[in-house]
Amino acid sequence: MSNTIVKRRVGFIAGLLCVTALFGVAHADQTTITFFTANDAATVAVSEELAKDFEAANPDVHVEVEVGPGGTERDNLVRSRLATQSMNDVFLYNSGSLYRALNPAQTLVDLSNEPWQANIVPEFKEVVTAPDGTVRGAPIQTAMGGGIFYNIPLYKELGLSVPKSWGEFMANNAKIKAAGKVPVVQTYRDTWTSQLMVLGDNYNVMAETPDFASQYTAGKAKFASTPSALRSFQKLEELHAAGYLNEDFGAATLEDGLRMVATGEGAHYPMLSFAFGSIAKTDPDNLNNVGFFAIPGDDPGKNGLTIWLPNGLYIPSAGPNVEIAKRFVAFVASVKGCESQNKAAAVTGPYLVNGCELPAGVPRGVSDMLPYFKEAGKTGPALEFLSPVKGPSLEQITVEVGSGTRSAADGAALYDEDVRKQAQQLGLPGW
Template sequence: MNKLSSITTVCLLSIGLLAGCSSSKTESTATVAPTSSEVTPVSTSKVKKDITLTYIASQDWVKDGEMKLAKKFEAETGIHIDYQIIPADQYTNILKTKLNAQEAPDIFGGQSGKSDIVTQYNVEKNAVDLSGEEWVKREDPLSIEQASVNGKVYALTVWDNTGSWIINYNKQIFQKLGLSIPKTYSEFKSISQKIKDSGITPIYEPISDGWHHVLWFPEIGPRFEEVTPGLTDRLNTNKAKFADDPTMLLALTQLQEMNKLGFFGTNAFSDTFADTEKNMASGKFAMTLNNPSEPANIEKAYPEMKADNFGFFVMPLADNQILNVNPAAPSKFIYSGSQHIAEAKQYFAFLAKQENLQAFLDSEPKFSTLNFPNLKDKFTPEQKKFFETYKKAGTVFQTSINYLNAQWMDIGKELQAMLGSTSTPADVLKSIDKKRESIAKAAKDPAW
């Protein structure tokens, strides 16, 4: 991915190097920045400012389209954006360390989510209240809800709000083998076995990144809720446990079985998410778990493999047939201790301009729309067919269940052990409960 020459790619080997991540700041010629509780209007001044805003983010959270807009923003204002991109498996710990040391950059990236932005980032202390910004009135209310605490908005989210993680399948392979879209796990298992018997690996699952394989579990949270109505509320009030839910146990048992049967191939533990397009374009894999916009990304990288060669269906673990929706997404926060709060707000306002949102959407192959109104979407006939097929939708568990998303990478390690048969599905669920309890108590949740 092409990046601005000014980007610093941070690969930290130890927390002791954290001080090196903090870039020096050029003092603004503007007046002293207000506190995080004050609302600062966006400057309309045409005078350029020689200022650098440092922005720290996890891998894959900053798209090429935003970087192009940053160049435009700098040309118009003189305000330079210095992106510091950190590997996903290191990002949360590094950001927390910086926040705790009160050495965070001007802008920091973080996953939105009503409970996560409190437990992970303590936004009421560490982030600026953005409630008075103009774009708040236009952003999707579901996105705003996931970036808010006690009625105050703390982040700008610019993301594809239809980016559900679903099965992308090669229609040519399915047609050649006479396969139909499965509606149950039994049917899914049957078609996967037929694909494997034909010499094609059924599913491209990049486990090595540590995060992707986790999606198979919390993303089908709406199915868990459907089987046991009220489960979400009981989990959030500490009246139910993951380890006691038979549908969760069933889903993880099926996921483990898929790997044992060889549906992920022989290299899943070393396969990487970055190689998804290459491997799906090769025809050596029939399916992968990705967003509805992934086929366009495959075609862009490998023009011989057309996007319309791929179709979609939801993950059928535990016989799920509900579309998984996640209104939370990678978001941008302004650090309350920044010396350039006004300029950071100016950058947010710039990104949220209608013409810039459209330019960002047009340039990002993985997105078909954004969480702002009146934009020209890029839905293909196949995507429209998919959304018409799965009209029943529900919110994924990492967003609807407190203290779950915060342990995503830990769950990834637990699932790796389970897929490697050194632990069991029951062990994974018990571990999730234990970590939820620890996080809840640290947050002084009265339910715990």
């Protein structure tokens, strides 16, 4: 795809106008704002629907949607535009560590006191808070959960209950293996999937060691020497040692894993909730046979879900249309905004705006996530939203630990070294 930025105009036009002069008169009192969004198909569809519906409710405003590049090119473009005070009136960008790299207290509008902030889930506010304590973003699209997909008919057949602890989970696996089924599917041909058991365990790490993220960022806490963090690697090790994996775990792909858990060939598959959308396309008849639960910790009384926070919407401080941009952001962060997004793309997780309901017909597994969000303290961000440090070699290390070729202790120590190099490249103090 060309790196040229593609511009799409989205306007609400009541009907075709035959005379060009009439068009000019009809729009003479409009203010145009520009909205810089991401280039994946779902986000483009959501952005355009939001712009259209906002215009319908605000005929004095025209929203021009600009679709930019992804990846590193997008990071560089956002930083460049902010530095040169040429950023769009509203822009979509990551929350968490990449957001903090934008120097938000100096470059973004303070949205702390906007009335709609009262309806935003606290976990999202944490990852769009500037160093000065101000909140400078609003959520767009939905959160994802990192946990375990499970086959509901198989659970019913074997009389199993959703586990609240690691011991209960392993007991379920023993019964599943005895029944001749694969207890836990792993798909290491797609190496990134090997990380889910570690990354999705962060709620449990933070429940046992609340200051782990801050101490880890400061170079003081390590995976190998922090028992709760080492435990994440040990879980991978235990699953392989118990013989609970599919025989072809080294060659299986994401698609294989989703098929196996959907059909009941496998009972469990550690995965992010976005993958319910994939099952909906490839195996719709079995979509609602797949449920979801959080990766269990050792204490059933501290059961909770690690979540991946959605992107944020931001307003540059140097923008010429700040007040109108605030109106647009307020619309996105409202129930009407959620309804608009529901029309545009499949929903694979909960919104982080109180009062927003999931549309009818969402996958069963998506509904399974809601209780975690409705009870205070039952969700927590993945580590990448709490710290800028994530070593690039994690997926290779977790493949080795999950395959039994490296011990959990050695894997954690190797990852600590990987993290050290990354932190030094970022110039973080304490490393």
